[in-house]
Amino acid sequence: MPCRNFYSAGSARMPDAGKSGTKHQVVLNRSDGGWNLAPLGVDRSILPVLYKAYVRADIPPLFGLVYSGFYWQQGFIRQGQDTFLLVTLDKSAHEQAFQYQDHFITPSEFQWQSQNRTTQSSKDGLSIRDHAQLGISVHLFVRSKGKTPEGRGAPFYYLGRVIFNSWKGDKPITVKWNLEEPIPSLLWGELGVPS
Numbered sequence: 001m002p003c004r005n006f007y008s009a010g011s012a013r014m015p016d017a018g019k020s021g022t023k024h025q026v027v028l029n030r031s032d033g034g035w036n037l038a039p040l041g042v043d044r045s046i047l048p049v050l051y052k053a054y055v056r057a058d059i060p061p062l063f064g065l066v067y068s069g070f071y072w073q074q075g076f077i078r079q080g081q082d083t084f085l086l087v088t089l090d091k092s093a094h095e096q097a098f099q100y101q102d103h104f105i106t107p108s109e110f111q112w113q114s115q116n117r118t119t120q121s122s123k124d125g126l127s128i129r130d131h132a133q134l135g136i137s138v139h140l141f142v143r144s145k146g147k148t149p150e151g152r153g154a155p156f157y158y159l160g161r162v163i164f165n166s167w168k169g170d171k172p173i174t175v176k177w178n179l180e181e182p183i184p185s186l187l188w189g190e191l192g193v194p195s
Contacts, residue, residue: 048139051184053155059084059141075100076115076124083131083138085112086156088146089192100172104193108182110140110162113172120170128175129164138162140177144190157191159183 048054048062057067065079077084087102100113118124131138141156148154162177183193 048158050160050181051157051187053143053157054141055155056086056153059086059156063139076118078124078127078136081134081136083127083136085138085140085162087112087140087142088144088154089142090145101174104183104191105176106182107185107188107193107195108179109165110142110159110177110179112175112177114175116172118171118173120167120173125173128173129167131164138164138177140179142191144192157187 048059054062056072057069060067060072060079063079063082071077072086075086075088077086089102091100091102102110102112104110114124114128120126120129127134127136128138138161140159140162142159143154143156145154160180162179165176165178167173167175183191185195187193188195
């Protein structure tokens with residue numbers, strides 16, 4: 001029986017099929033004249049909870065993705081129609097070149113700096129500025145320090161989706177994001193949110 005190739009025929013529906021860090025599942029269905037591959041939907045019964053803390057490896061499954069240690073160690077991760085900002089505020093342990101100036105301006109506005117190689121005209125730069133028009137959701141995860149007192153990777157608080165406000169500069173770009181929901185006062189001290 002003939003079987004249609006879902007990945008080539010359905011590339012508009014799954015443009016990132018086969019890319020590192022993705023997990024696409026299909027089901028084989030019998031239909032008139034042959035078999036068809038169809039995507040299994042992402043299990044959205046597991047959704048990120050606003051203000052909940054997640055260790056890095058637990059973040060990708062919330063969005064139907066697979067954790068890959070190397071890929072998810074970055075602070076800017078783009079997967080399909082989602083961009084993830086994983087931000088550590090205390091960068092005192094980083095080399096000077098990687099001490100990005102990330103911080104809260106107000107409970108509902110966050111300043112974030114891109115990687116040193118990113119320009120406003122680059123593909124990543126344009127996806128930052130134009131994310132809403134491109135249908136890209138930008139998710140903000142923030143932690144105060146990189147390690148727990150026991151030396152393990154500290155968890156990130158999920159602070160929801162953010163919306164582009166403004167930017168300046170290149171290599172890195174300094175971006176101001178608006179949070180959809182302001183940070184609750186219980187987290188202000190830990191995350192250095194000005195009152």
